[in-house]
Amino acid sequence: xxxxxxxxxxxxxxxxxxxxxxSSYKGKNLVIYFYPRDNTPGCTSExxxxxxxxxxxxxxxxxxxxxxxxxxxxxxxxxxxFDFPFELIADEDEKVCSIFDVIKEKSMYGKKYMxxxxxxxxxxxxxxxxxxxxxxxxKGHVEEVLSSLD
Numbered sequence: 001x002x003x004x005x006x007x008x009x010x011x012x013x014x015x016x017x018x019x020x021x022x023s024s025y026k027g028k029n030l031v032i033y034f035y036p037r038d039n040t041p042g043c044t045s046e047x048x049x050x051x052x053x054x055x056x057x058x059x060x061x062x063x064x065x066x067x068x069x070x071x072x073x074x075x076x077x078x079x080x081x082f083d084f085p086f087e088l089i090a091d092e093d094e095k096v097c098s099i100f101d102v103i104k105e106k107s108m109y110g111k112k113y114m115x116x117x118x119x120x121x122x123x124x125x126x127x128x129x130x131x132x133x134x135x136x137x138x139k140g141h142v143e144e145v146l147s148s149l150d
Contacts, residue, residue, distance in 0.1 A: 001100065006127050012067075012096050014089045015075050020065065026127060029062040031145055033120040033136075034102045038070045038078035038088075042118070042138050047084055049142035054085045060149040061125065067091050068116060102134075120145055 001007070007022060014020040022030075033050065035043040050057075050064050057064055064086040070078070075088040089096065097103050097116060104117040118138075122131040122145065131148050133141065 001129055001132075003129055003131065005129055007123055007129055008099060009127075010096060010099060012089045012091060013072050014065070014087045015072065015079050016087050018087065020087070020089050022123075022127065025063060027061075027125050029060065029125055029149065030123040031057065031062055031064045031120060032067060032089075032100070032123065033064070033118075034067050034097065034100065034116050035118055036116045037068055038074050039081075043068070044078075044082060046118070046136075046138045046141065047078070047082055049138070050086065051082065051084050053142050053146055056146055057149075060146070062149060065089055067096055069094060069097070122148060 009023045011019055011021045035046055037043055047066060054064065067089040069091055071092060072090040075090055079088050091097050094103060100119065100121060102117050102119045103114055105112055106115045117134060118136040120133040120136055121129060124130045
């Protein structure tokens with residue numbers, strides 16, 4: 001996937017008893033952020049930052065979606081617990097993760113494993129990828145994404 005390329009349409013399960021379908025959001029900018037796991041400190045902090053800036057994104061015709069490999073049930077609890085005003089996409093089979101190439105080798109306590117690399121993608125109202133952030137550090141990230149919409 002290259003900057004300027006059109007994102008292949010995809011569907012996925014998401015919170016709010018809805019199915020996400022990329023083509024349903026033509027005419028809106030989309031922020032799709034991938035995070036490792038619900039209810040972990042960094043992922044919670046990132047979600048809260050998007051939540052706290054939600055109205056600013058709305059003013060810029062932009063919808064926010066978070067994605068991890070967690071189940072829909074876990075997502076529903078995470079969303080409710082932290083009052084996220086946006087939907088979370090469940091990607092248990094890693095289909096969406098593979099489209100965006102976010103599954104990377106990671107290491108924790110010396111053990112190697114495959115997991116989601118914290119990444120954010122900005123898709124414009126025509127469905128084209130216009131910016132991506134990989135290996136995201138949470139602090140200041142949401143503000144950077146928001147300012148890139150100017």
